[in-house]
Amino acid sequence: MKKRNIFSRQAVNFLWVLLGLGAGLQFIEVIWAASKGYLGFFSMMVVIVTEIVITGSIYVIIYKFLIKPCNETRKLFKHFIQSGSFQELIDQDYQIFPEQNEVMQKLDSILDKKNIIELSTKHAELLALQNQINPHFLYNTLEAIRGDALCEGIDSIADTTEALSTFFRYTITDTGNLVSVEDELENVENYFKIQQYRFGDKLDMRVNFPDDYARILECKLPKLTLQPVVENAIFHGLEAKAEGGVITISLEMTEKKLLINIHDDGIGIDEEELIKINQRLEITSGPLTEEKRKRGGIALPNVSRRIKLLFGDEYGIHIYSIPNLGTEVRISVPIITNREQRNQ
Template identity: 55%
Template sequence: MMAVFTCIAVISIGNSFLIMGTEKERISIFLGFLAGGICAAVILIYHFRILPKILQTRKMYKKFISGKILEIGTQENLLEAYPETHEVYQRVNEWINREKQMESSNRQAKFLALQNQINPHFLYNTLEAIRGDALEEGMESLASTTEALAAFFRYTISNRNFLVTVEDELINIQNYFQIQRYRFGDELSLNIRFMDNEAEIRTLQIPKLTLQPIIENSVFHG
């Protein structure tokens, strides 16, 4: 009886192990399928939803780095995806705007330079014609004023040097003063005096049109 009982006990324990082993296999298989399904779902979501957004954002980022202007919607998407690029984006936009302004200024400067090449000749010829007519009519005051006006415009427009001599500036303000005196008559007078070293001072160089605004301010504001 004892031996039979022992055998039965051993067999019973063996069956228990077999049952437990089968359940573990089933759980392992189930967990394997579950993990595989989760991985497949993650891959599908990444492929169809996340990956296109990453590729689109990367494409927009390349455009942004290359300096191309992005639309407002794409700007927001890019800055949302890459917050650290906000400062870089502002700098690139500022650089692009400066380049556009410089290009526009260069075009305007070239246009004005072309105008300055054409208009002065017409202006000088017209003033010279007026001066000639004034001399024929005996209007010496008008003739001298017209000559001063032509010289004033020639100095202001044609002379492109930044630095000029004091002598050149004095001649220019004398022409300017003669023009204003034709308007206001003998109410105006101009006296130029040097305390010492006059010859040396006349040869010194100063920025162009430094003295004329001073004389103009004196004429109109006393």
């Protein structure tokens, strides 16, 4: 909605010109009336009445287009301070200065983003309460199963149980929004070990590092970013292949970004469906909906939304795919290490 600018520099200059003309006319009247006698006095009265009409009109204009909107805006500011309601302030018809519209749009965007983050947090807390399991009970049970498996010499069950215990511990433990790439890769390896118990040698996973891998391992990214992508690669890319396949995780750094590519040589995605998926990955606002999926896990749009809300729209997830050849998911986040966090 385009708002009316009620306090531009041109309007102020115009008012000063009118007031200046009024003062000048009054001075001329006095001089002229003194030189003309009675006739001059009559003419002076006509001019004064005319000035009163003009001055009154100017006052009405100033009140209607300046004083009244300022008072209404002031009331909206007071209402915002008292109640926290900001929509009426943003939707008001007037703007007192040219930059007000841009300021209000940015304020609306910031408050909307804050609201989305709060809703996401409440949604996650609700899911956590719905699926709440006593962690100590879970860990102790898994450790007991692992101990029995070791006693019986069944190493595969012992290793899988240990991976499952570690995976749950990482998922449930509160470590904050950001974790290291090293922690995320370790969690993915535990998750993949669990899936290998089911699929056996049908699946394989490889991780490719560049020369500066030590710095990459220290980089930060949102917790549980990689595991949902690997899960999608298994269930939507490789499971349908009779011969199985390989998941390859590659990491690289540009000047400002950490890029993580997760590739599978599965069945791929057709072009029309791929466009729809990438469009959902770009959405950062709107109602939070539970993504309908054939199997469980955290939907990729939610992961991409979280990245964008934390770091900005230039980051997130994008998918490339060719049917019957495979799919590559590219994750981009800013380069953040412990050093950058301390400097912020």
